[in-house]
Amino acid sequence: MDNQSRDNRVRDHGGNIDMAMARYGGIASDWIDLSTGINRVAYPIPALPPEAWTTLPTRAAQALLLQAARAAYRTDASIVAVAGAQAAIQMLPRLGRPGRARVLAPTYNEHAAGLRSAGWTVNEVGSLAALEGADLAVVVNPNNPDGQAHAPTAIMQLAGKVGWLVVDESFADPIPSLSIAPMVGQPGLFVLRSFGKFYGLAGLRLGFVLGSPGEIAKLAEMAGPWPVAGPALAVGTMALSDRAWAEATVARLASETREIDAIAATAGWQLVGGTALFRLYDTPDASSAQKTLARGRIWSRIFPKPLPQSGRWLRLGLPGTATEWNRLARALEGQ
DSSP states (O other), X not given: OOHHHHHHHHOOOSOOHHHHHHXXXXXXXXXXXXXXXXXXXXXXXXXXXXXXXXXXXXXXXXXXXXXXXXXXXXXXXXXXXXXXXXXXHHHGGGSSOOOEEEEESSOOTHHHHHHHHTTOEEEEESSSGGGTTOSEEEEESSOTTTOXXXXXXXXXXXXXXXXXXXXXXXXXXXXXXXXXXXXXXXXXXXXXXXXXXXXXXXXXXXXXEEEOHHHHHHHHHXXXXXXXXXXXXXXXXXXXXXXXXHHHHHHHHHHHHHHHHHHHHHTTOEEEEEOSSEEEEEOSOHHHHHHHXXXXXXXXXXXXXXXXXXXXXXXXXXXXXXXXXHHHHHHHTTO
16 A cells, blocks of 8 residues: 555544534534543633625734744744644655654554654654654644654754754643743754644634744745634734733643543543543443434544554543533443
């Protein structure tokens, strides 16, 4: 099987609520989508000025967003805003000449797919040490789907042993101490940040790349003059500047991960790992567990082969409202 066929086979994603409806019925409003790691208690969207919708995004508005992002991520690094971390995953492999890439796996499958699509030879490896010597290495920290985390010191040590190092911190907002964003600035080191997951506004399509001045300038040229929509600039600037909301959200998520783990334990599921925004469980039969939840109109994520434990692993995001929490608990009663 060639690389492209392999990528097409395994590149399923959470958020595919249309598939849930096709298989099990109902309409979108019937379903609780817990198949992603997106915060279901989203940042409250404020009223936006008309010009956010009616005029092209200005340089001043873009500068305000980047200023807010630097403050939120505690960095002085060069930074470019893009249409979600996914846009960065597709752009970075095209920043230089293709070579030998290694991805710490299992992880988010778009990294390897994006590299292969851009002509890179990709090997998926199981440890940080195995990344050494690559022309480009990818680490998702904390990892999706198992939540494995690596200390910033270990990441920075790796940076000197590879050509380029891409560190995807899409789920790092609840754990600022895990981020290497304050240390970014040397050539060949990139950090990706997702806005939509922690702030619960994935539809806004906003993310960031942090890196050295020269390389970020090249990415900005690739992204074009208006890489982020006006409403995303306005909402992103407000949300990233609202530290009180962020701190309250981190505290809430810490409590709720304990709550969802307790609910899962009643069904006999064992915690494999996860982050503050999603949990990964080892179940007796992941397909059966997904069907049980789907009967209650709750959508979850299971994993295809060749991922480890593909027949047993099930990932759940955290419910939002009290009603959603009650529905999840009822769905798992007696399983």
